[in-house]
Amino acid sequence: MRDEAQALLAANHSFYSAFAEGDVGRMENLWAEDVNVACSHPGAGPLHGRSVVMQTWNEILQSGGAPGIHADDAKAVLLGEAGFVTCMECIGDARLVATNVFVRESGRWRMVHHQAGAES
Amino acid sequence: MRDEAQALLAANHSFYSAFAEGDVGRMENLWAEDVNVACSHPGAGPLHGRSVVMQTWNEILQSGGAPGIHADDAKAVLLGEAGFVTCMECIGDARLVATNVFVRESGRWRMVHHQAGAES
Numbered sequence: 001m002r003d004e005a006q007a008l009l010a011a012n013h014s015f016y017s018a019f020a021e022g023d024v025g026r027m028e029n030l031w032a033e034d035v036n037v038a039c040s041h042p043g044a045g046p047l048h049g050r051s052v053v054m055q056t057w058n059e060i061l062q063s064g065g066a067p068g069i070h071a072d073d074a075k076a077v078l079l080g081e082a083g084f085v086t087c088m089e090c091i092g093d094a095r096l097v098a099t100n101v102f103v104r105e106s107g108r109w110r111m112v113h114h115q116a117g118a119e120s
Numbered sequence: 121m122r123d124e125a126q127a128l129l130a131a132n133h134s135f136y137s138a139f140a141e142g143d144v145g146r147m148e149n150l151w152a153e154d155v156n157v158a159c160s161h162p163g164a165g166p167l168h169g170r171s172v173v174m175q176t177w178n179e180i181l182q183s184g185g186a187p188g189i190h191a192d193d194a195k196a197v198l199l200g201e202a203g204f205v206t207c208m209e210c211i212g213d214a215r216l217v218a219t220n221v222f223v224r225e226s227g228r229w230r231m232v233h234h235q236a237g238a239e240s
Binding site: 037043044045046073075078080086087088097112117119 | 155156157164165166168193195198200201202203204207208217219221232233235237
């Protein structure tokens with residue numbers, strides 16, 4: 001169980017690395033393909049479906065992404081073949097609250113939902 | 121699958137009913153007991169652990185809750201024994217973006233994580 005929690009936290013870390021580096025290919029590879037995915041960007045309602053969600057990430061990353069973004073205080077909760085991580089997203093002095101939901105596909109954790117929003 | 125998605129949406133609906141009615145007993149019963157639970161209330165960082173999360177719900181509901189709160193545009197995604205719902209929380213003219221994560225315990229969907237935050 002500890003190993004799986006570590007793997008889940010590593011997947012969460014990879015998400016923020018791809019985000020910080022503006023790496024579209026890694027970002028696309030991080031997201032699940034066998035189930036419907038969803039995403040709520042800060043200040044926006046939920047989006048559903050891989051193509052629309054990936055389109056937003058492409059736009060965000062290709063317009064510069066969020067250099068230096070990283071997760072603080074990440075905590076993982078395992079739910080069998082799914083799991084989620086809560087963390088604070090730190091971008092400079094800004095801090096956002098995030099939920100990242102993952103699912104196991106072919107033995108690795110892939111993101112199926114992301115919500116980030118203002119802490120206050 | 122459609123039945124399970126409907127059951128997941130029904131659990132999400134029950135959460136907002138208990139919230140609107142300020143029903144502490146139903147709220148406590150809605151939350152999972154076999155796994156760690158988490159919660160990010162609007163404008164606050166994530167909390168982990170059933171006792172601390174339930175304490176916040178008791179305080180919110182006992183101070184009046186959110187009469188009239190209801191979910192709009194709820195969409196469910198199934199992940200085996202887990203699943204999540206995205207929706208908009210409507211309270212009067214206010215709208216919040218929410219993610220609600222559930223897990224199956226003894227055949228019913230129980231909440232394991234809730235994040236709500238401002239739409240804009």
